[in-house]
Amino acid sequence: MSQRARVAILLLVVALVGAACGQKTGVAGTGGEVVAGGGGGGGGGTASGRHEPDDNDTSGVSDSEIVIGVHAPVTGASPLPQRTFDIGKDIYWQLLAANEPDALGGRRVRVVFRDDEFNPNRAVEVCREMVESEGAFILVGGGGADQITACAEYAAENGVPYFSAGVNEAGLEEASTYFALSLTYAQQAPLIAQRIKDEGFEKVGVAVADTPSFQDGHDAFVDAAEEAGLDIVADDTINKTASEAEALAEVQKLKDADAEVVFILTSPLVYLGIAGGARNQNYDPVFIGPGITSGLNQVLTFGCPGVAKGRFFSPFPELDVIDELDPDYVAAYEQFGQGEPADDIGLALWGLNKTIRLMFEATGDELGRAALMNTIEGGEVFDSGVFAPVEFSDGERFGGTAAHLLKADCDTKLYSTEEQFVQAEG
């Protein structure tokens, strides 16, 4: 190799490092910017304004049917079981059709599901496909903050209402058609800090995946922890798809800092890597965080005993209390679950669907995208009894009011509901 070629490659390396070091944190890249005010699909309105009734697009709604598009990662770096999603996605709607055939103006709800492969770009593709090819009236994100953010941006550009459990706020607060149906990470942060303080812990470590979607959750927790008088002894970001070496190095830092409790905001697989690595090093902190996927029983099946001290705030309760909150859930699974037992992924979808049903009904017979969004933003409280009540007003995108606190139990390999409907501040 010539001297000139070597110098050129070295310069390229320096330029690469320089570019990486100078990179600014921003919204998860999806190739598109948020366009408040709506686009081709008929007007998304503005983040703080009304959705014009003239644009009351009824795509996906007919006299006999409403089509809902759901996306979630069932392959990729953070997979959820596809069969569970396939069965759970419309159990609620099947029960509704069987027990109350006249509900929703006699329309049946058809749910279309797509795997987003834990990839934001793929999420946008499948959301577009569900809207343009499958005729979805609304979109629902089943999990994965980056994918939800990417798809919500697409939905806002095209005037399609988009619903998910609460995740990040950055990148979503200006998405005019987005509705978080539970507390966001940032809204949960004070609850988590308070819980840590109440249990007598002082030294707190922070391990957050290096994605812009988690930045506001991280910042809110650090602020809340400082306000609560907690001592943050380690505050790290970790690669979103951390290798074993990266997870172990992170464990070592937390251990060296003597963190008694770790605020964790990562994908379940990275959480499992850190928790498992900690156990291998005889380091046994409490892991606590906001969670949708990390609070699923599947994590315990895989991660026990490393995750035995895990606690997560969650939009949905666990199976131990569901009969008292909603006795229809287990019964619906017995009727429509194709022989599969009721589980917590189905419960998450059940809670989302139940809230969305209330919103459809409140909108009435003129069900269209603008009418639906205006109804939701009208200040009405929607209480499914599974998710905490939600209320949207003044263009607010994040309607959650409370969360359930789940606690790992490695004897049963199931989370239990330690506390129901823990109220958020304000």
Next chain:
Amino acid sequence: MDRLRERQGQVITAAVITLLVLVLLATGEKESLVIGVITGSAYGFLALGLVLIYKSSGVFNFAQGEFGTVAVYTLYLLHFDVPYGFALLGALGVAVLMGVVVERLVVRPLFDAPRVTLLVATAGVALLSIAVQIWFGEATARPVGRALPTLDRFTVLGVQISDQRLLLLGALAILAGLLAWFFNKTNLGLAILGSSQEPTATELMGISVKRLSTIVWALAALLGGLAGVLAVPETGGFAPGVLTVAFLIPAFTAAVLGGMTSLPGAFLGGVIVGVVEAVATSAPIFEDIPGSPGTLLVFVVLLIVLVARPQGLLGKAG
């Protein structure tokens, strides 16, 4: 002259590694050194199989990770019914069988095709394998236990070393040495090397090139299987394609770093990749690099090494 140049390369490699170790110890990153060695050994194991195939046939085998994943899956399934040791043997047997089947059904029909065709074919095998795993058991993560349960056999520079890690490291070091001896000193090893360089001449000597190919793929599959059943239990469990998704790219990097044709180089490359990933995560100076500083630094190191020594750390020029 060539011999002198080769020795010079090895001296440079040794000096660079010594310097790296001293810097890590002096800057307080000693734990990263240990973490890198114990995690990088898994990359090294997979890299060993990659080098074996490349050395004998000039093919980049993208299916190498799947020999390991299939072995882990088999271990998981068999352990429901039989003791761990038997399940382990069964898992390795299935990996070897897979290697033989891939050789007979995919590699052999493409024996005279351009190497890039074989490269694409092995990528196809990997994708098919992952698809079958998802079809068979969904994209669900599953737990898999260790062969040796003791977690804290030693503590080295503040990091606990489990028996499973020791087993992995020991097996890797022994196999790298054994394979280097096999290729340099045994008739069969020399025949395999000869078949990759002069297949017609090898046939004329009365040696079946096709039979050698089957042996090589079976050996590579065994190495992939060992990587799976020894490394994955330490992480707690697996999902479909785990070795392809999480280990294959670092293993390729390790193999290229080490020299692509050097078996001890694969071991060394794996350790270097592991150390760099660990240092990038723990050293404060890399904290502000967004995304994955570990991946970035690994490729920076790779580029620097290739600029300085295009044949890799322990590879032979030409």
